Amino acid sequence: MSASTNKPDYSFCQLDPLVNRTVDFAYRGARLKFELSHSLFSSFDIDEGTRFLLKEIANEPGIIHAHRLLDAGCGIGVIGISLAASCPEMNVVLRDRDFRAVAFSARNAERNGLGIRLFGLDGQQHILCQKKRFAKIKIEQRKAGDLIAEPGLLCEPDKRGPYDAVVSNLPAKAGVNVLEHYFYFVCTELLQPGGTFAFVIVAPLADMACIWCAKAGLSLLRAISTKNHMVAIAQSPREVQVDKTSSNGWISTYLRSHTERQLARASLDWDGFLGLPEFNEPSFVTVCALSLAQKVFAGLLVRRALIVEPGVGIAPMWMEKVLGTEEIVLISHDVLALTASIHNLEKMSSLKAIAMLDPMLPIISPSISEKSSAQETLSAQKEKQVSAGQELSPASIDVALFFLEDIPRYNTASACWQLTEKALKRGGVAIFSGTSTHCERVIREKPLGFSKLPYTDQKKGWHAIAFRRD
Numbered sequence: 055m056s057a058s059t060n061k062p063d064y065s066f067c068q069l070d071p072l073v074n075r076t077v078d079f080a081y082r083g084a085r086l087k088f089e090l091s092h093s094l095f096s097s098f099d100i101d102e103g104t105r106f107l108l109k110e111i112a113n114e115p116g117i118i119h120a121h122r123l124l125d126a127g128c129g130i131g132v133i134g135i136s137l138a139a140s141c142p143e144m145n146v147v148l149r150d151r152d153f154r155a156v157a158f159s160a161r162n163a164e165r166n167g168l169g170i171r172l173f174g175l176d177g178q179q180h181i182l183c184q185k186k187r188f189a190k191i192k193i194e195q196r197k198a199g200d201l202i203a204e205p206g207l208l209c210e211p212d213k214r215g216p217y218d219a220v221v222s223n224l225p226a227k228a229g230v231n232v233l234e235h236y237f238y239f240v241c242t243e244l245l246q247p248g249g250t251f252a253f254v255i256v257a258p259l260a261d262m263a264c265i266w267c268a269k270a271g272l273s274l275l276r277a278i279s280t281k282n283h284m285v286a287i288a289q290s291p292r293e294v295q296v297d298k299t300s301s302n303g304w305i306s307t308y309l310r311s312h313t314e315r316q317l318a319r320a321s322l323d324w325d326g327f328l329g330l331p332e333f334n335e336p337s338f339v340t341v342c343a344l345s346l347a348q349k350v351f352a353g354l355l356v357r358r359a360l361i362v363e364p365g366v367g368i369a370p371m372w373m374e375k376v377l378g379t380e381e382i383v384l385i386s387h388d389v390l391a392l393t394a395s396i397h398n399l400e401k402m403s404s405l406k407a408i409a410m411l412d413p414m415l416p417i418i419s420p421s422i423s424e425k426s427s428a429q430e431t432l433s434a435q436k437e438k439q440v441s442a443g444q445e446l447s448p449a450s451i452d453v454a455l456f457f458l459e460d461i462p463r464y465n466t467a468s469a470c471w472q473l474t475e476k477a478l479k480r481g482g483v484a485i486f487s488g489t490s491t492h493c494e495r496v497i498r499e500k501p502l503g504f505s506k507l508p509y510t511d512q513k514k515g516w517h518a519i520a521f522r523r524d
Contacts (some may be wrong), residue, residue, distance in 0.1 A: 071156075072090060081136040081140055085192040086193070088135075089130070093464065094129060094155050103156070110278055110285040110287070111287070115287065116218075116252075117250055120217070122147075122219075123221065124147045126221070127150045128149060128156070131158065133223065134147075134159070136346075138163070139194060140193075143197050147202045148160075151205065151234045153174070153388075153389065154386045154412065157182070160172040164186055167188075168193065168457045170200055171201070173204040207393065208228060213306060215244045220245060221252045221253065223253070224254065229308075229328035233263075241290045242273050246290070250328050250396070251287075251290070254285045257280075257284060260279060267288050273290075275287045308329065308390070310325075318344035318374065318464050322372060327366055337365075338513045342516050342517060345516040354452060357379070358450060359373050360382075361382060362455070362473070363385070364386060366391070369457075383408050383410060385410045392409045416502075425442060445491050446476065451478050455487070456476065471488065481522065484504075485518055485520045496519065503523060
């Protein structure tokens, strides 16, 4: 084997532009570093709640002696990585609904010298771009297996459980109904009998969290409060009747509302989801995009469409109803958005949908085929209509719709154009919808071979523009 084959490639990685800064962190004798991202929560420092939780569990027997531990809502991985680095016999799983967070967790683990396996919705193990290890770090020699990082929702069935311990910086934005159900889910499915649940929650929800513990059957061992947060340590009963959540029933936990609207000459109805916008009205950015779509997509034969960041699924439903699209590719970094879109699409038709986790940022390449819990739970109930994580073939898309994300100091327009150049057929049309600033940047960065169409739409500061591939 040649020397060049063995030489790690430390070249540019697509996650690099999303890194805001690197911070040092010491925990239980380990010295670590973490890359923070302006595309994720707490981009300037490790957040107060995470620090508070780690401090309170540093000597908690049920945590530090756990053989198998889940970091739920892992973010960039501070909690799970800190425990893995200081508890060498602990097997750690990191899960988050945001695949960018999962990818950053894997990157931070690897750069701190910890072995980790990264999974996506496609049932494959993925390999991150290789980056140099951080300098001046110190971790315990690992005796347990590699860490596992994968996308997943709080109340989604977890094929890797049960665990000896679950730790979580609980996200208030998940919604009270989801959080209350999660306590029951932790007690009855995620934890082994006598297992430990350690969590931090914002102060306004602290009293409710104590009630949720009691209702779920968890024994509250201790709770410590500050002005902004509460950390609690709870234990599941020694004998637990494990109640595996139905593969079809868990989504109901996230349902918030049902809406019927006339939009761009189509009658649509959809279920709103806790944790996502557009639960009772389409957003202005969606209204702009679909108003323009009915003009520029008219007369096109649309067999295969692409929608980036579909939200709750209004745009995919409109495309199926108005254009008669045979297949829609949905791309998002958010597992909840993909779940909601597929749920709403499935209610109205047998259209085939392909769910993909953020391949517009080509940060990973597929490697080892292995069924992941996230893939199984998202796609098992939709076997005939949905596939997950397939590659986008060149020139395979007839029309594309991009909802432009606002990520500080990141060139979203460039990433969207790269995907458009790869996937859109000649004669195909792409719509970009976002703020006026984002749309102006899309126009400035237009590559050769595309023509801007003489139609636009705007509403309340949101714009939509369209281009045809020559």
